[in-house]
Amino acid sequence: MIPERRTRTIRIGPLSIGGGSPIAVQSMAATRTQDLDATMGQIERIHAAGADLIRVAVDSPKDAEALAEIARRMDAKGIDVPLSVDLQENYRMAAIVAPFVQKLRYNPGHLHHHEKDKSIAEKVQWIVETAREHDCAIRIGVNAGSVAPEYKERFPDDHVQAIVQCAVDHCELLDGHQFLDYVVSIKDSDPRLVIDANTRFSEARPDVPIHLGVTEAGMPPEGIIKTRIAFEQLLSRGIGDTLRVSLTVPFDNKGEEISVGRQILDDVENGRFRSVPPNFFDGLNIIACPSCSRVENEKFIDLAEDVKKMTEFAAEYDLTIAVMGCRVNGPGETDDADLGLWCGPKTVNLKKGEELVGNFGYDTILDALRKELDVLIAARA
Numbered sequence: 454m455i456p457e458r459r460t461r462t463i464r465i466g467p468l469s470i471g472g473g474s475p476i477a478v479q480s481m482a483a484t485r486t487q488d489l490d491a492t493m494g495q496i497e498r499i500h501a502a503g504a505d506l507i508r509v510a511v512d513s514p515k516d517a518e519a520l521a522e523i524a525r526r527m528d529a530k531g532i533d534v535p536l537s538v539d540l541q542e543n544y545r546m547a548a549i550v551a552p553f554v555q556k557l558r559y560n561p562g563h564l565h566h567h568e569k570d571k572s573i574a575e576k577v578q579w580i581v582e583t584a585r586e587h588d589c590a591i592r593i594g595v596n597a598g599s600v601a602p603e604y605k606e607r608f609p610d611d612h613v614q615a616i617v618q619c620a621v622d623h624c625e626l627l628d629g630h631q632f633l634d635y636v637v638s639i640k641d642s643d644p645r646l647v648i649d650a651n652t653r654f655s656e657a658r659p660d661v662p663i664h665l666g667v668t669e670a671g672m673p674p675e676g677i678i679k680t681r682i683a684f685e686q687l688l689s690r691g692i693g694d695t696l697r698v699s700l701t702v703p704f705d706n707k708g709e710e711i712s713v714g715r716q717i718l719d720d721v722e723n724g725r726f727r728s729v730p731p732n733f734f735d736g737l738n739i740i741a742c743p744s745c746s747r748v749e750n751e752k753f754i755d756l757a758e759d760v761k762k763m764t765e766f767a768a769e770y771d772l773t774i775a776v777m778g779c780r781v782n783g784p785g786e787t788d789d790a791d792l793g794l795w796c797g798p799k800t801v802n803l804k805k806g807e808e809l810v811g812n813f814g815y816d817t818i819l820d821a822l823r824k825e826l827d828v829l830i831a832a833r834a
């Protein structure tokens with residue numbers, strides 16, 4: 454049921470992606486990179502679950518040092534799966550981490566944060582030169598929650614076209630440097646937007662391998678269903694060369710992202726599609742990030758679970774609650790939610806739309822959330 458894919462084949466260390474290569478399944482460490490034992494635990498679990506590629510995020514020189522040690526430990530344990538690194542906002546970290554990984558991921562929406570005197574094209578050129586020097590592939594990772602400002606201005610009324618055009622333009626930047634070992638991802642927490650954006654991108658650039666994902670899909674089973682909705686539609690149109698299922702699960706269960714990814718792939722390959730009722734997108738929608746090296750407090754996973762339980766009573770209301778693990782992406786990625794929580798080390802920030810309601814302890818945030826939720830529900834009644 455998966456038609457022949459027309460993308461070119463690229464190389465990520467020993468792994469081939471795109472064209473006739475098997476669709477690769479990948480996952481990402483959810484723990485703080487500097488917590489070496491915890492992050493190695495994640496890598497071992499993800500590897501044991503059968504990952505083709507593992508991603509780790511770096512934010513600081515200390516993270517980069519930890520990554521070097523992680524690469525050394527992986528080598529010592531015979532874990533030969535390629536490593537990909539998320540550059541987050543500090544793209545300059547690429548030079549320090551590239552010697553230890555096979556792939557660099559940058560987010561075009563984060564390139565404007567540092568070195569404001571340099572153009573985006575200059576920054577991309579520098580990333581390309583770094584990748585080339587260290588034989589790394591690149592992922593252009595566009596995220597609907599962090600759209601580059603220029604594209605927001607150019608496409609104020611078409612959010613999907615803003616992110617698609619951003620991806621297409623960055624492909625052209627890489628092509629201009631004759632750098633072809635790259636994939637593109639365009640993610641959002643809404644599977645319908647993921648289907649639309651990836652279909653449009655694949656029409657614009659049928660040659661470029663695509664990494665599929667529904668970001669902040671949240672906890673199982675809803676997180677799995679949202680992901681399945683997007684993957685079934687895209688894979689069955691021949692779109693998607695590698696995929697990640699992003700789930701908010703306890704750190705010990707991170708291998709689930711791989712097993713679920715393989716199951717969806719197997720189902721689509723064998724024509725087993727699951728439909729959802731027409732009202733699937735009605736009612737309360739909880740989105741939650743899968744956690745990564747930036748997570749500020751491990752209590753985040755429990756908090757996401759508690760929010761889900763506490764809000765069961767509001768299942769019929771068309772409201773979105775976002776639960777995010779850190780201060781870097783948390784504030785922006787909760788802007789579109791009716792109520793948003795983003796975690797700090799000791800406290801949790803509660804937002805109503807873009808407005809900050811307050812800052813609460815991990816033990817009081819649920820009460821504060823309940824209060825705001827009751828107000829919203831009363832207003833609708």
Ligand code: SF4
Nearest residue numbers: 742745748778779782
């Ligand atoms: S919101 Fe923060 S902790 Fe969660 S995945 Fe994104 S960067 Fe990582």
